Amino acid sequence: MTGAGFSWNLLTDIREMWSFPFMVNAFRAGAIVAVVAGVMGWFMVLRRQSFAGHTLALAAFPGAAGATLIGISAAYGYFGCCMAAAVVIALATRHRGSAGSRATESALTGVVQAVTLACGLLFVALYRGFLNGTTALLFGSFLGITAGQVVLLAGAGLVVLAAAAVAGRPLLFASVDPGVARAQGIPVGALSAGFLVLLGAAVAETAQITGALLVFALLVMPAATAQRLTLRPLASLVLTAVIGWLVTWAGLFAAFYSPYPIGFYVTSFAFAAYLAAQLAAAARGRARRSPALAGAGVPA
Amino acid sequence: MSILAPPFLQHAFLAGTAIAAACGLAGFFLVLRAQVFTGDALSHVAFTGALAALAAGIDLRLGLFVTTIAVAVGLGVLGTRGRADDVVIGNVFAWVLGIGVFFLTIYTTSRSSSNGTAGISVLFGSIFGLSSGQAVTAAAIGAGIVVVVAAISRPLLFASLDEGVAAARGVPVRALGIGFLAAVGATAAEATQAVGALLLLGLLAAPAATALLLTARPYLGLAISACLAVAEMWAGLGLAFAAPALPPSFAIIAVAAAAYLAVFAGSRLRRRTGSRAVAPATS
Numbered sequence: 001m002t003g004a005g006f007s008w009n010l011l012t013d014i015r016e017m018w019s020f021p022f023m024v025n026a027f028r029a030g031a032i033v034a035v036v037a038g039v040m041g042w043f044m045v046l047r048r049q050s051f052a053g054h055t056l057a058l059a060a061f062p063g064a065a066g067a068t069l070i071g072i073s074a075a076y077g078y079f080g081c082c083m084a085a086a087v088v089i090a091l092a093t094r095h096r097g098s099a100g101s102r103a104t105e106s107a108l109t110g111v112v113q114a115v116t117l118a119c120g121l122l123f124v125a126l127y128r129g130f131l132n133g134t135t136a137l138l139f140g141s142f143l144g145i146t147a148g149q150v151v152l153l154a155g156a157g158l159v160v161l162a163a164a165a166v167a168g169r170p171l172l173f174a175s176v177d178p179g180v181a182r183a184q185g186i187p188v189g190a191l192s193a194g195f196l197v198l199l200g201a202a203v204a205e206t207a208q209i210t211g212a213l214l215v216f217a218l219l220v221m222p223a224a225t226a227q228r229l230t231l232r233p234l235a236s237l238v239l240t241a242v243i244g245w246l247v248t249w250a251g252l253f254a255a256f257y258s259p260y261p262i263g264f265y266v267t268s269f270a271f272a273a274y275l276a277a278q279l280a281a282a283a284r285g286r287a288r289r290s291p292a293l294a295g296a297g298v299p300a
Numbered sequence: 301m302s303i304l305a306p307p308f309l310q311h312a313f314l315a316g317t318a319i320a321a322a323c324g325l326a327g328f329f330l331v332l333r334a335q336v337f338t339g340d341a342l343s344h345v346a347f348t349g350a351l352a353a354l355a356a357g358i359d360l361r362l363g364l365f366v367t368t369i370a371v372a373v374g375l376g377v378l379g380t381r382g383r384a385d386d387v388v389i390g391n392v393f394a395w396v397l398g399i400g401v402f403f404l405t406i407y408t409t410s411r412s413s414s415n416g417t418a419g420i421s422v423l424f425g426s427i428f429g430l431s432s433g434q435a436v437t438a439a440a441i442g443a444g445i446v447v448v449v450a451a452i453s454r455p456l457l458f459a460s461l462d463e464g465v466a467a468a469r470g471v472p473v474r475a476l477g478i479g480f481l482a483a484v485g486a487t488a489a490e491a492t493q494a495v496g497a498l499l500l501l502g503l504l505a506a507p508a509a510t511a512l513l514l515t516a517r518p519y520l521g522l523a524i525s526a527c528l529a530v531a532e533m534w535a536g537l538g539l540a541f542a543a544p545a546l547p548p549s550f551a552i553i554a555v556a557a558a559a560y561l562a563v564f565a566g567s568r569l570r571r572r573t574g575s576r577a578v579a580p581a582t583s
Contacts, residue, residue, distance in 0.1 A: 107509035118553035126545065267394055
């Protein structure tokens with residue numbers, strides 16, 4: 001992607017970039033999906049459900065390919081397939097906590113993932129000749145996002161965020177300590193199934209911009225970074241959304257002025273932020289430990 | 301299988317058998333140790349390795365094996381006791397995938413002679429496209445992985461089922477975990493050539509999960525897992541040969557998933573009828 005060329009005057013660059021309507025749409029859509037994926041990813045990381053999240057994200061591929069095959073709007077395919085995969089995983093892993101359930105749960109998630117991807121391959125093979133489209137489905141493309149799509153993304157994103165806001169407090173409680181939450185009368189099982197469906201909706205939305213394979217980067221990386229930086233729930237939730245937003249916009253910016261794809265930039269920026277947070281946390285831990293040891297003489 | 305079968309099918313059966321056996325054995329331990337997500341990460345890493353090799357113009361298999369084994373050892377070292385945290389795994393492999401896209405772009409734009417389908421065939425495999433040399437190499441490496449996993453299966457089983465006791469008895473739990481992950485990495489690189497980086501997880505997880513539903517005895521389960529994987533590979537190859545519209549990778553995974561689904565439904569049904577039979581006695 002090249003405009004008139006990159007200059008070190010960033011304001012001029014941004015003005016030039018935003019003179020293209022498709023770039024404005026890309027920035028709007030990017031901001032929406034980054035915030036939605038960040039918020040849902042924050043709960044996903046907290047609940048240690050990365051594998052399920054990744055599997056739901058991959059369901060976007062057969063969804064879009066299948067929709068193209070039968071000739072309906074890809075948006076139906078994205079939402080339908082990701083949320084269907086969420087329901088399957090939620091139903092099959094209802095009995096969490098029993099002996100050996102972690103092994104069966106992860107095996108089952110793996111099988112679901114392989115089947116969805118195999119179906120995607122089948123749809124592509126049956127459709128024939130959308131080979132270039134296949135890479136876009138998997139790795140995303142920020143070109144050709146229409147204003148209508150942005151409105152759809154914003155609407156669906158608002159629904160997901162509203163549901164997350166309503167269920168947020170009990171979901172947080174159930175995620176951190178399911179045993180106590182159950183004893184307090186919180187419907188832990190229903191919450192966890194509902195969470196997976198919401199996560200499915202969020203990844204369906206994100207996959208339309210980032211592609212099925214790279215949704216996971218926006219889900220897990222900003223959340224892991226923020227949770228490393230602060231332990232307070234609300235602060236790290238907000239930080240997650242901000243980090244996701246920033247890396248997505250930075251990725252769009254870099255991709256516009258270079259021949260390399262957006263997925264590469266977004267994942268690299270997000271990973272750099274994660275590494276920085278890890279180092280900062282390690283340094284802070286060391287700094288806190290040494291004065292305590294030196295001052296009071298008590299082991300920390 | 302007659303002697304008259306076309307050569308590409310013979311190659312596919314030769315390589316497929318060894319690959320499936322390796323996947324069945326390694327996958328059994330992967331499921332037993334609840335490390336399927338690590339297998340998932342390694343399979344995606346295989347994509348980056350293959351594309352890096354293609355972009356650099358070297359043998360694809362070199363890139364595959366070096367990358368997957370290096371990342372496997374890295375994940376093992378990062379985690380405690382040779383098991384990595386799933387958030388760490390997620391961050392690492394999301395980034396590695398991003399690098400894979402970078403190499404894909406370099407490869408498709410810079411090499412004018414390249415075929416545009418290389419990325420797709422790395423992702424989804426091309427077992428019917430193996431040459432006889434490739435098939436023999438794949439079979440030899442697959443057999444090597446089978447021997448290695450079988451050799452470490454006794455201590456690995458001990459360490460997987462009861463890590464604390466195994467460590468107390470002097471089993472090198474951490475080294476075993478890392479060595480096992482390296483074997484999984486090699487398996488992933490190997491299986492990428494058959495069913496592709498995206499689908500090999502099915503070959504790792506489905507036969508093993510089916511075997512674990514069928515029996516609680518570990519060695520029997522290990523044997524069932526390997527045999528099931530090979531049988532599913534053969535059935536899938538046969539199906540894809542009989543119905544050319546089906547891509548072979550899809551056929552293999554579909555057969556494996558169907559077998560798992562059947563056994564899963566069967567075990568649920570048995571448990572339900574079992575509990576119904578018990579219910580009148582207890583109430």
